[in-house]
Amino acid sequence: MKFTTDEHGYYGKFGGAYIPELLYPNIKELEDNYIRIIESSDFQKEFISLLKDYVGRPSPLTYASRLSEKYNAHIYLKREDLNHTGSHKVNNTIGQILLAKALGKKRIIAETGAGQHGVATATVCALMGMQCTVHMGETDVKRQMPNVLRMKMLGATVIPAMSGNRTLKDAGNEAFRDWINNPTDTHYLLGSVVGPHPYPDMVARFQAIISEEIQWQLQEKTGKNLPDYVIACIGGGSNAMGAFYHFIEHESVQLIAVEAAGLGIHSGETAASIAKGTIGVIQGSKTMLMQTNDGQIIEPYSISAGLDYPGIGPAHAYLHDIGRTKVLDATDHESLQAAFELTRLEGIIPAIESAHALAALPKIQFNATDVVVVNISGRGDKDMDTYIAHMDKYC
Numbered sequence: 001m002k003f004t005t006d007e008h009g010y011y012g013k014f015g016g017a018y019i020p021e022l023l024y025p026n027i028k029e030l031e032d033n034y035i036r037i038i039e040s041s042d043f044q045k046e047f048i049s050l051l052k053d054y055v056g057r058p059s060p061l062t063y064a065s066r067l068s069e070k071y072n073a074h075i076y077l078k079r080e081d082l083n084h085t086g087s088h089k090v091n092n093t094i095g096q097i098l099l100a101k102a103l104g105k106k107r108i109i110a111e112t113g114a115g116q117h118g119v120a121t122a123t124v125c126a127l128m129g130m131q132c133t134v135h136m137g138e139t140d141v142k143r144q145m146p147n148v149l150r151m152k153m154l155g156a157t158v159i160p161a162m163s164g165n166r167t168l169k170d171a172g173n174e175a176f177r178d179w180i181n182n183p184t185d186t187h188y189l190l191g192s193v194v195g196p197h198p199y200p201d202m203v204a205r206f207q208a209i210i211s212e213e214i215q216w217q218l219q220e221k222t223g224k225n226l227p228d229y230v231i232a233c234i235g236g237g238s239n240a241m242g243a244f245y246h247f248i249e250h251e252s253v254q255l256i257a258v259e260a261a262g263l264g265i266h267s268g269e270t271a272a273s274i275a276k277g278t279i280g281v282i283q284g285s286k287t288m289l290m291q292t293n294d295g296q297i298i299e300p301y302s303i304s305a306g307l308d309y310p311g312i313g314p315a316h317a318y319l320h321d322i323g324r325t326k327v328l329d330a331t332d333h334e335s336l337q338a339a340f341e342l343t344r345l346e347g348i349i350p351a352i353e354s355a356h357a358l359a360a361l362p363k364i365q366f367n368a369t370d371v372v373v374v375n376i377s378g379r380g381d382k383d384m385d386t387y388i389a390h391m392d393k394y395c
C-alpha cells in the first residue's frame, strides 16, 4: 500500500495546488505524467542503476554501539551522509532529472537557500548535459559563497533574487516566475516534499528508497524488518518522508520528526512550523506555517540552514494531525551538543540538520530492547565553520 494523496492532491485537509493560472499548464503536464513515467520499467532501471553506481547506494545502516550503550537501546544510523554530494538530496535530483528527460525538457531551474539543493541539482545537470539555472536570494549568495562557486564550477548559472528579504522564499518566487516564462522546455526541480501537488508526492516517492533499504538492512541485521522507532529531522520534510515512507502503514513503528527550535520555541527565534504554526498557504500548498494573524510569513530562525524554513511539507502536517507521527523539537544548543557527541562516540561528523534528529535521543524513554533508526541526512563538512565557532564550549 502506497502512502499518497487523494485524487485532488490532498493529504486530508493539507496539500493541493494553490498556483497562479499561468502555471496551470506546467503543473498539469507533470500531474498527468509523473506516475506513469516513474512506474515505467525504463525509468526504474535507470533510476536504480544511477542510485547504485553514481550515488553509491545502498547507503550503509551502521550499528552505533557506543551511542546505543549511552541511551540504552539498539541504535542504527542510516548513512545518507555517505551519498555522492553528501546528503539525501541527490536521491530526489536524480529522480527528477530523469523525469525531466522523459518529458523532453532541455533546461532545469531550481531554488536554493543554503545552496545544498542547488549543488545537488547542478550535479545531475552536469551528469545529463542539461542547462541549469539556480535562483538564490542575494543575501544567501553572499553568505553561502562556497556552494555558489561549486554550482558555477558544475556549469550552472546562479541568479541572485533581489525581491523581499532576498532569501529562500524569494528564490522560490523567482523560480516560479522563470517557469511561467519558459513553460515548454523547462522543468522546475523542487528540492523537498513541499510546493504544489504533485511535488510532495513525487519527491516522497524518490526519497522512499531510504526506508526501502532500512527494511531489508534491518532484516539482515536483526531478523526483523520493522524497528520500534524511526527518527529524522524536518525542514521541508524530504529526508524524514523518505525514512518514514514504508513504515507509515505499520502502526508499531513510532515515527519521530524533529523540528528546529532555534533559540527555543517561545523565543521568537525559531523554525518550528508545527509547534508554532497555523494552517495557511505557502509556495502553492496548504500546510502548517509560521505566520502573523493577518497571514504574513514570519521569518524563521535556526542555526541550521537546511531547517530554516517557515513551513513544512503537507504530508507531515497531515501525519501529525492524525497522530501518526510525533513531532519533537531541538534547539541550536541541543543540536550542537548532539553533533559533538556523535563525533566523539562514533567518529561521524553529522550535518547540523541531522544533529537535530540525534538531539531527540535524550528526550525519549527507550526500553533496552528497542531498535531505533536515526536518519543521518548529511555530512558535517559544510558546517565546519559553525562547529569551529562552538568548539570551545562543546569539546
Ligand SMILES: *Cc1c(COP(=O)(O)O)cnc(C)c1O
Binding pocket: 087, 088, 089, 116, 191, 192, 193, 233, 234, 235, 236, 237, 238, 239, 240, 306, 307, 351, 353, 354, 377, 378, 379
Ligand atoms: C536540506 C537538508 C535537510 C532538510 O531538508 P528536508 O527536506 O527536511 O530533508 C536536512 N538535512 C540535510 C543534510 C540537508 O541538506
